[in-house]
Amino acid sequence: MRRKKPSPLLSQLLIEDYAAEGKCIARQDGKVIFIEGVVPGDRVDVRITKSKKDWAEGVVVSFVSKAADRVAPFCDHFGVCGGCQWQMLPYTKQLQFKQQQVEQTLQRIGKVTLPTILPIAGATQTTQYRNKIEYTFGNKRYLLPSELGNETISNQSNVAGFHARGYFDKIVDIDTCHLQAAPSNEIRHFIKKMAVEKGWSFYDSRAHQGYLRNLQLRLCRSGELMVNLIVGEERPDQTNSLLQALQQRFPAITTLLYTVNQKWNDSIIDLEPVVFSGKGFVEEILYGADPAEKYRFKIGPQSFFQTNTAQAETLYRLTATAAALTGQETLYDLYCGTGSIGIFLSRKAGRIVGVEQVSAAIEDAKENARINQIHNASFYAGDVAAICNDTFFEKEGRPDVIITDPPRAGMHETLVDTLRAIAAPVIVYVSCNPATQARDLQRLDSDYQVTSVQPVDMFPHTHHIENIVQLRRR
Numbered sequence: 001m002r003r004k005k006p007s008p009l010l011s012q013l014l015i016e017d018y019a020a021e022g023k024c025i026a027r028q029d030g031k032v033i034f035i036e037g038v039v040p041g042d043r044v045d046v047r048i049t050k051s052k053k054d055w056a057e058g059v060v061v062s063f064v065s066k067a068a069d070r071v072a073p074f075c076d077h078f079g080v081c082g083g084c085q086w087q088m089l090p091y092t093k094q095l096q097f098k099q100q101q102v103e104q105t106l107q108r109i110g111k112v113t114l115p116t117i118l119p120i121a122g123a124t125q126t127t128q129y130r131n132k133i134e135y136t137f138g139n140k141r142y143l144l145p146s147e148l149g150n151e152t153i154s155n156q157s158n159v160a161g162f163h164a165r166g167y168f169d170k171i172v173d174i175d176t177c178h179l180q181a182a183p184s185n186e187i188r189h190f191i192k193k194m195a196v197e198k199g200w201s202f203y204d205s206r207a208h209q210g211y212l213r214n215l216q217l218r219l220c221r222s223g224e225l226m227v228n229l230i231v232g233e234e235r236p237d238q239t240n241s242l243l244q245a246l247q248q249r250f251p252a253i254t255t256l257l258y259t260v261n262q263k264w265n266d267s268i269i270d271l272e273p274v275v276f277s278g279k280g281f282v283e284e285i286l287y288g289a290d291p292a293e294k295y296r297f298k299i300g301p302q303s304f305f306q307t308n309t310a311q312a313e314t315l316y317r318l319t320a321t322a323a324a325l326t327g328q329e330t331l332y333d334l335y336c337g338t339g340s341i342g343i344f345l346s347r348k349a350g351r352i353v354g355v356e357q358v359s360a361a362i363e364d365a366k367e368n369a370r371i372n373q374i375h376n377a378s379f380y381a382g383d384v385a386a387i388c389n390d391t392f393f394e395k396e397g398r399p400d401v402i403i404t405d406p407p408r409a410g411m412h413e414t415l416v417d418t419l420r421a422i423a424a425p426v427i428v429y430v431s432c433n434p435a436t437q438a439r440d441l442q443r444l445d446s447d448y449q450v451t452s453v454q455p456v457d458m459f460p461h462t463h464h465i466e467n468i469v470q471l472r473r474r
Helices: 091-110 184-198 236-249 309-323 340-348 359-371 390-396 413-422 434-444
Strands: 009-014 017-020 023-028 031-036 043-051 055-065 132-138 159-163 171-173 212-219 225-231 255-260 274-277 282-287 294-299 330-334 351-356 377-381 401-404 426-431 448-456 466-473
Touching: 009 023, 009 031, 009 055, 017 091, 031 043, 091 434, 091 448, 132 171, 132 184, 159 184, 184 212, 184 236, 225 236, 236 255, 236 274, 282 309, 294 340, 294 359, 309 340, 309 401, 309 426, 309 448, 309 466, 330 340, 340 351, 340 359, 340 377, 340 401, 351 359, 359 377, 401 413, 413 434, 426 434, 434 466
Parallel strands: 031 055, 225 255, 330 351, 330 401, 351 377, 401 426
Antiparallel strands: 009 043, 017 023, 023 031, 043 055, 132 159, 132 212, 159 171, 212 225, 255 274, 282 294, 426 466, 448 466
């Protein structure tokens, strides 16, 4: 049997710059090497894992020296849990690299003429900023590198936390997570402790069996707290006992639910949560640029809502700036979800028309419009390309401004063609993925010119970035 040739080891590579998606670059003999878990200024020994003609990928074997910019991560689980990738960088540096990522990505992929990119809108709160978080229960603990090889330590233990990066069946047992405010950690610890004492099973993601599976928490600025316990088995007595104890221990919980998920995946979008106590949903509050502008949003266990409330306000205010509304325009909100952007802009426009494929989200949008007494908005479930025809325009009017906020995959080419055919004077493209946004900007370039670019940081200590682009018809 032929032995596999060992991967090349490159010594003392200098990390020169940030690339994108959490990767940095080094160079050797003219070849670009992409590496994770490093920052510019680090000098490292790297094992090559993939090699092409002009580029390669590698993993760090050891650090020769570390960049002067580095800071000590504040979380004990940093580097193991995949939730935060950049705690070793000062926040100002994180913002610098995100700004750079937007500019380079739009230039490299979009190849369109760009205006001066506006300074990134950073977050004022960089910890405990999430209103939604989801923990995972499991019966296999991820072993730390220092524990590997120690036969006295077993991974067969019941844990509650997050998936280890790159593993679907191993869970990092989290002590303190800094992403959500109290009592998030206390609730997780209480459930785990009670289940261990009672001998209840934790979910085995390989065997697809076990009782405790996931825990979803929504903690709102309004003060309302929703807890949804996801279990993998129908055990009514256990569930009632646990939820009663949880409600008694944490009276701050305003809505308590449970969901039975016996599927192979963790998604609950097609399941029916059961209300144990409370109204079955929470309400969140967003404020416009004028403090008198106050919007309330109903959020259920399956609803989509921006997970950083404070930065959602920033994102929507800057989207309003890009839309340049005078109060007369007909505004189309595509991929409108539960209607949050359209409702937030409703007082600045003459009319709002929201379109979204998920019918349940449209029902939420209609309810949110009712809650906020918005009478100039209509919401439709369906595919944009199929809905937006001449008959529809006769009813709703042709759009003066279009806001499009697609998922990470960006807009389907059919939708890009539809936008070009609609020919609205202004398009505001909100994206959580500058790479697919850049691709779509190139497709629109024959008809639309990019007239402003505004990055927004929604998730401090991660490599994720939102970006708002204003386009005007040529």
